[in-house]
Each structure stands twice: as C-alpha cells, then as structure tokens.
Amino acid sequence: MELLLFYIFGGVAVLASLGLVTGKNPVHSALFMVVVFFVIAALFVLLGAEFLAAAQILVYAGAIMVLFLFVIMLLRLQPEELRNTSRHAFQKFFGIVLSLVLMAQIALIVRGGFFKGAKGNYTPEVVSGFGGNTEAVAAVLFTDYLFPFELTSLILLMAMVGAVVLTKKELK
Amino acid sequence: MTPIQITYPNMMVILPEVVLSCWVFFMMMADLFIPKEKKEINAVLGLIGLAVTAVSVFMVLSYGDISSFNDSMRSDRFALFFKLLFIITAALAILISAKYIAIEGVNWGEYYSILLFSVVGMMVLVSATDLVTVYLGMEFMALSIYVLTGFIRHDVRSNEAALKYFLLGAFSSGLILYGMVLLYGVTGSTNVYKIANFLAANDNYSNPLMIASVILLISGFAFKIAAVPFHMWAPDAYEGAPTSITAFMSVGPKAASFAALLRVFLVALPVMKPHWVAIFWGVSAISMVVGNVVAVAQTNIKRMLAYSGIGHAGYILMGVIAGTRMGVASVLLYMLVYIFMSIGAFSVIILLRKTGVKGDEIKDFSGFARRYPSLGLCMLIFLISLIGLPPTAGFIGKLYLFAAAVEAEYYYLAVIGVLMSVVSLFYYMQVAKTMYIDEEIEGQELVPSRALTFVVYFCAAATLLIGMFPDGFISAAMAAVLPI
Numbered sequence: 001m002e003l004l005l006f007y008i009f010g011g012v013a014v015l016a017s018l019g020l021v022t023g024k025n026p027v028h029s030a031l032f033m034v035v036v037f038f039v040i041a042a043l044f045v046l047l048g049a050e051f052l053a054a055a056q057i058l059v060y061a062g063a064i065m066v067l068f069l070f071v072i073m074l075l076r077l078q079p080e081e082l083r084n085t086s087r088h089a090f091q092k093f094f095g096i097v098l099s100l101v102l103m104a105q106i107a108l109i110v111r112g113g114f115f116k117g118a119k120g121n122y123t124p125e126v127v128s129g130f131g132g133n134t135e136a137v138a139a140v141l142f143t144d145y146l147f148p149f150e151l152t153s154l155i156l157l158m159a160m161v162g163a164v165v166l167t168k169k170e171l172k
Numbered sequence: 173m174t175p176i177q178i179t180y181p182n183m184m185v186i187l188p189e190v191v192l193s194c195w196v197f198f199m200m201m202a203d204l205f206i207p208k209e210k211k212e213i214n215a216v217l218g219l220i221g222l223a224v225t226a227v228s229v230f231m232v233l234s235y236g237d238i239s240s241f242n243d244s245m246r247s248d249r250f251a252l253f254f255k256l257l258f259i260i261t262a263a264l265a266i267l268i269s270a271k272y273i274a275i276e277g278v279n280w281g282e283y284y285s286i287l288l289f290s291v292v293g294m295m296v297l298v299s300a301t302d303l304v305t306v307y308l309g310m311e312f313m314a315l316s317i318y319v320l321t322g323f324i325r326h327d328v329r330s331n332e333a334a335l336k337y338f339l340l341g342a343f344s345s346g347l348i349l350y351g352m353v354l355l356y357g358v359t360g361s362t363n364v365y366k367i368a369n370f371l372a373a374n375d376n377y378s379n380p381l382m383i384a385s386v387i388l389l390i391s392g393f394a395f396k397i398a399a400v401p402f403h404m405w406a407p408d409a410y411e412g413a414p415t416s417i418t419a420f421m422s423v424g425p426k427a428a429s430f431a432a433l434l435r436v437f438l439v440a441l442p443v444m445k446p447h448w449v450a451i452f453w454g455v456s457a458i459s460m461v462v463g464n465v466v467a468v469a470q471t472n473i474k475r476m477l478a479y480s481g482i483g484h485a486g487y488i489l490m491g492v493i494a495g496t497r498m499g500v501a502s503v504l505l506y507m508l509v510y511i512f513m514s515i516g517a518f519s520v521i522i523l524l525r526k527t528g529v530k531g532d533e534i535k536d537f538s539g540f541a542r543r544y545p546s547l548g549l550c551m552l553i554f555l556i557s558l559i560g561l562p563p564t565a566g567f568i569g570k571l572y573l574f575a576a577a578v579e580a581e582y583y584y585l586a587v588i589g590v591l592m593s594v595v596s597l598f599y600y601m602q603v604a605k606t607m608y609i610d611e612e613i614e615g616q617e618l619v620p621s622r623a624l625t626f627v628v629y630f631c632a633a634a635t636l637l638i639g640m641f642p643d644g645f646i647s648a649a650m651a652a653v654l655p656i
Contacts, residue, residue, distance in 0.1 A: 116358075116379055117357050117358040117359070117360065117379075117381065118358065118359055118360030118361070118370060118374075119360065120360060121360065138176065139176045142176055142178055143176060143177070143178055143179070143242070144242040144244075145242070145244075145304060146178070146181065146241060146242075147181070147186070147241035147242075147244055147245055147305060148244065148302075148304045148305055148308050151296060151305070151308050151309075151312065152308065154193060154289075154292070154312065155293075155308065155311060155312045155315065158286065158289045158312065158315060158316055158319075159315055161200070161282055161285065161286065162282075162286060162315065162316070162318075162319030164282075165280065165282045165286070165319060165323070166319060166322055166323075166325060166334075
C-alpha cells in the first residue's frame with residue numbers, strides 16, 4: 001500500500017516537474033510547481049514527517065508560490081516575448097548538462113559507499129521516543145536550537161522595518 | 173509523551189546582544205515621538221545604547237570563557253575583542269552620519285535602528301560556535317547592511333548598489349549554506365567543536381564532500397570579505413551607498429566575517445588546513461594584485477578605497493593562512509587599525525559633501541590641504557597609514573601580518589604583499605598630490621558638523637597613537653587570540 005502510494009505521488013511529481021520546465025506559459029509553470037510541492041508534501045507524510053509536510057504546504061505552496069505568481073503577473077510578459085525562446089538555447093544546454101550531473105550524483109549516493117558521512121542522530125526510534133515527528137521538531141527547536149529560533153524573530157523584525165523604510169510612499 | 177525540558181541558558185553569554193537589541197526596540201518606539209526637525213536625538217540615543225553595551229561587554233569579560241545554548245554561542249575574549257571593535261565602529265559611524273543623512277534628505281530614525289541591528293548581527297556572528305548561528309548572524313548583519321546601502325531611496329545609484337549587493341549577497345549566502353550542509357552531512361553535527369572532533373577521529377578529509385564543502389565555504393566567505401574573485405559587488409556598493417554606510421561596511425562586516433572565518437576554519441577544520449590554505453593562498457595573492465592595481469585607474473575616491481579595501485582583504489588573509497597564534501593576533505590587530513584609517517578617510521570625504529555636490533571624485537580634493545591644513549594633514553595620515561608606512565598604525569598592522577606570513581614560511585605571499593604595498597603608494601600619493609599641489613577649486617566648503625570633524629581628528633590621533641605606542645594594542649590582540 002505504502003509502496004503503491006509512493007509510486008503514485010512520485011510519478012505525479014515527475015510529470016508535474018516535466019510540465020513545469022517544458023511549459024510555455026509562466027503561470028502554468030507556476031501552477032505545476034504548486035502541484036510538485038503538494039506531492040512532495042505527500043511524500044513527506046509517507047516518510048512519517050507530518051510537520052515537514054505541513055510546513056512545505058504552508059511555506060512553499062502557500063507563501064512562496066503566491067509571491068512567484070505576483071511577480072509573474074506584475075512583469076506582464078507579452079505573448080510574443082514568451083514564444084521567443086530561442087535566446088534561452090544557451091541556458092537550455094547548461095540546464096540539461098547540469099541535470100545529468102545531478103542525476104549522476106544522486107545515483108552515486110543511492111548506490112552508497114562513495115560519499116561517506118556520519119550516521120544521523122535522529123533515527124525512527126529516537127523520533128518515536130519523542131512521541132512523533134512534530135514533537136521531535138518542537139523538542140529540538142526549543143532546546144538545542146532555542147537561540148537560532150529566537151534570533152530568527154529579530155531578523156524578521158529587522159527585515160520588516162527595512163522593507164517598510166525602503167518602500168513606504170512617504171516617510172515622516 | 174514527556175514534556176520538553178528547557179534548561180535555563182546562561183544569558184551572560186549573549187548579554188551584549190540582548191542589551192543592544194532591547195535598546196533598539198526602545199529607539200524604534202522613541203523615534204515616533206521625536207519631531208521631524210530633531211532627528212539628531214536618535215543619534216544621541218544610539219550612542220548611549222552603544223555605551224551601555226560597551227559596559228555590558230566589560231561585565232561579561234570578567235566571566236571568562238563561557239558558552240551556552242547547547243554550545244552554539246560562546247563568549248570568549250576573541251568574541252569580546254571584536255564586539256568592542258564593532259561598538260567603536262558603530263559609534264564613529266553614527267557620529268559621521270548625523271549631519272550627513274540630513275544633507276542627503278534621508279534623516280529618518282530607522283537609519284540608526286537598522287545600523288544598531290547590524291551590530292547585533294555582527295556580535296552574534298563573532299560569538300557563534302555553531303554553523304546555524306554563524307549563518308543567522310551573517311544574514312542578520314548582511315540584511316541590515318543591504319537596507320542601509322539603499323537608504324537614499326531617491327538616488328538611483330543607491331538603489332542600484334543595494335540591489336546588486338543584495339542579489340550577489342543572497343547568492344553567496346547560498347554558497348555558504350551549501351558548504352555548511354555538506355559539512356553537516358559528513359560530520360553529523362553543526363557545532364564547530366564537534367565537527368573538529370569528528371574529523372580528528374575519522375580519517376575523512378580526503379572525502380570529496382569535504383573538499384566541496386571547503387570550496388563552497390571559501391567562496392561564500394570570500395564574497396563577504398570582498399576578496400577576488402568575489403569582489404565585483406564592492407566598488408558599486410561602496411560608491412552607491414551613503415558614504416557614512418560605506419565607511420561602516422568597509423570595516424564592520426569585514427571584521428565580523430573575518431572573525432567567523434577564523435572560527436570556522438581554524439576551530440572546525442584544522443585537519444583540512446592543507447586544502448584551504450592552498451585556496452586562500454591564491455585568493456589572498458590575487459586580491460592583493462587586483463585590488464591594488466585596479467585602484468590605480470580609479471577617479472572616484474570611494475571606488476578607489478573600495479579597490480584598496482579588496483587589497484587589504486588580501487593582506488589580512490595572510491594572517492589567516494599563517495594560522496598561528498601570531499597570525500590570528502595580527503588579523504585582530506589589523507582590524508583594529510583598519511577601523512580608524514578607513515573610517516577616518518571616509519569622514520574626510522563626507523566633509524566635502526553638500527547639497528548638489530557629491531564631493532567623492534578625487535579632483536574634488538584639489539588644493540584641499542592648502543585650504544584646510546589641519547584636516548588635510550589628517551587625510552595625509554590616513555593615506556600613509558593605508559599604505560603602511562611608519563609612524564602610523566597601518567605600518568604596525570602590516571608589519572605583523574607580513575611577519576606572521578614569514579614566520580609560517582609563506583615567503584612568496586609576503587613578497588607579493590610588499591610589492592603591492594609599493595603599488596598602493598602610487599595611488600594613495602596621487603590623492604595627496606591633488607590635495608597639496610593642485611590648484612584650489614571653488615566651492616570647497618565643509619559640512620558644518622562638529623561631530624564629523626571630531627571623528628576626523630579622533631581617527632587621525634588614534635592612527636598615530638597606535639603607530640607610535642603599539643605595545644598595549646598588540647598585547648590586547650595577543651590576549652584575544654583563539655585557543656588554537
């Protein structure tokens with residue numbers, strides 16, 4: 001059952017990614033990307049990472065894709081410009097080459113043995129000891145990574161003030 | 173499910189950061205009640221905040237070497253030395269800003285809040301002993317500086333500088349982050365001490381992932397310290413930014429990035445030293461050459477100082493490459509020295525700024541020293557110090573850097589450094605010649621700001637003082653060296 005779901009979601013992810021890169025209309029590509037984010041979130045659920053799945057949907061499918069769509073719509077690309085893809089030939093070439101390199105790398109990692117690294121600390125047993133994925137993330141976030149967590153709020157405050165200063169129409 | 177046990181952290185470790193952050197919150201609130209024509213009060217508030225923070229730094233100093241938050245932050249003398257440097261830098265930057273941002277027409281309270289926020293970020297960065305806190309401190313510092321670079325909203329050059337700086341900065345953050353991720357993947361930890369222990373216990377440094385990680389980290393850090401080949405943003409950002417911010421970012425973020433670089437490479441990756449030294453050697457040499465040679469061709473003094481800053485990053489990297497106690501101490505000493513000569517030189521540029529005239533071309537300095545002999549003399553002192561000639565602080569700083577390189581047997585690097593110092597003599601003296609020999613020009617009035625002239629005289633005095641009586645400063649730098 002799990003394997004079947006994995007193949008369904010994985011297949012949808014691959015098809016949607018293909019639609020994303022081959023799509024002519026940027027809005028379609030953006031919507032394909034939303035689909036990719038959703039099925040990846042589903043894959044996270046299959047791996048027992050519910051928190052990550054929720055964060056994936058909220059942050060990527062929610063916030064970041066809305067931003068993308070805003071940018072696309074603000075740019076208001078004309079249909080003629082969209083069809084003129086010949087100048088992207090250079091990019092296309094490198095895109096394909098780099099994708100192949102990435103695929104080779106992933107294949108090497110999957111085969112194992114080439115890149116050696118330490119074993120992670122958070123095995124399924126440790127995570128279930130916390131009571132689940134969400135609980136484990138919370139426990140780590142509020143103990144080991146308490147300071148980075150709090151610091152992020154300061155950074156966001158600063159970024160907010162900065163954004164207002166740079167864009168507000170009239171400053172007093 | 174057991175409830176999360178949160179152990180109370182030792183807050184003394186981050187006391188200076190907490191004090192300054194709270195002060196910034198207060199300043200943001202206070203700004204709402206300060207009338208438009210009295211925004212200078214913000215500058216005064218900022219200085220008070222920095223003074224209070226300096227007191228807290230000295231308080232923490234008596235606690236010795238302490239760490240907290242799961243060993244992700246450490247308050248040792250190395251960090252506190254840099255924190256004091258940032259407080260001095262920010263104080264000088266605020267003093268030269270007060271009048272200047274009014275002339276530029278951007279006299280808003282947020283300027284000071286964001287400036288102090290970037291100081292908080294730099295303080296986090298120098299205390300960070302965990303890759304996560306290193307990254308967050310770096311982003312905090314950098315995001316503030318991006319905003320400040322674009323602070324003159326109505327000036328296209330300022331916008332362009334901020335955008336370029338932001339895009340390239342975001343890219344370099346990505347590189348650093350990628351390097352950190354690979355490091356975490358290999359060692360299973362983000363803590364610099366745990367990484368060092370793992371690498372020492374496991375023969376892992378021939379791992380291709382480690383090499384990739386080191387290359388990515390170096391690329392990211394080289395961007396932050398504006399070293400060749402990741403220096404392209406510096407001249408544009410320096411030229412377009414408000415001059416007071418140029419002065420600040422030529423010193424503060426550079427010092428903070430060097431501190432983080434020292435911690436990451438000397439503490440976490442000592443076993444990788446042969447690999448990263450080889451890359452840094454090239455970066456250092458090429459930075460010295462490109463920075464100093466290209467500076468010769470500049471007509472804008474801010475761009476010239478940007479290229480000279482690239483060269484200086486190359487000199488300072490020599491101390492990192494040496495990697496000895498002496499090398500680290502010479503980096504600390506040079507950062508201290510660099511504050512006064514760099515901020516001093518930029519303050520003189522600000523003196524010539526007035527409505528309608530930028531005053532940042534070299535020819536704007538024609539006859540400056542004949543018209544204003546004492547200020548001209550100060551500028552001459554800064555230039556001599558930037559070249560690295562006695563009796564100024566720049567000489568002491570460079571002497572120690574070169575000595576560290578020679579002691580660690582990097583002779584060629586030291587030779588390149590000395591040769592490039594000779595090249596720098598040419599373009600710095602070009603400015604001196606313009607000031608002393610060229611005809612005086614019309615409209616060379618100074619910005620009427622006592623704070624600004626005070627900074628110029630203060631920096632000149634400090635440059636001479638460190639140059640002539642360096643013993644106390646050298647021992648301070650030696651005492652603050654990382655335990656390696």
